[in-house]
Amino acid sequence: MSNHLLIVEDDELVQSLLAAYMQNEGFKVSLATTGKEMLACIDSEAIDLVLLDLGLPDEDGLVLARQMRARSSLPIIVVTARKDQKDRLAALEIGADDYLTKPFDPEELVLRVRNLLGRAGDGDTQEALRNRTETFRFMNWTLDIGAHSLIDGTNNKVSLTRAEFNLLAALAKAPNRVLSRDYLLDAISQDADSPTDRLIDVLISRVRKKIEANPKKPEIITTVVGCGYKFSARIE
């Protein structure tokens, strides 16, 4: 079964090149040139991942990413000509899973898409097999690695982005150990060669808002000043 990508891009040349490349890589591709088309497509098709240009004619991509994130945890990769670090952080802060600036190497984009879609599990490695059955219970939470879900005490699923989920999983797998930001960056398979420690801080803060009773006084993910973060809740 091929994964279904939605390419949101108003530059026709870029759009058609990208579409041809991704189709050639075995993906099913849908296209949108405006925010309106994008939202319509998400509602009517089973999209697995969105490639989102920030500069669209009708709506700012950051606003769209936020709207999308409010409704689902559909993976989003922002692909844009904006090189500003502030834009990059803003995109990640509102829930985009990854960020790539134009011009980019299409091969790299494919790698990141596959990463986000979790293709790593296809090989039935020991890690994948173990992940499929691994579950962590802490406080009132249940983190199910295989199902990629976080369930609260009243059995409701909490929506986490791929990066947030991977971050929480990496922490829960190493309870009471201090994990450095570098380690955590690797664990979420983000763009390792570019910034930043700040990305981990942003993700940590988002995960805390979702799982901590008081995000300002976290009890599950604690900060170890100068070192990193630690999963401090007792795993049952």
Ligand code: CA
């Ligand atoms: Ca554009």
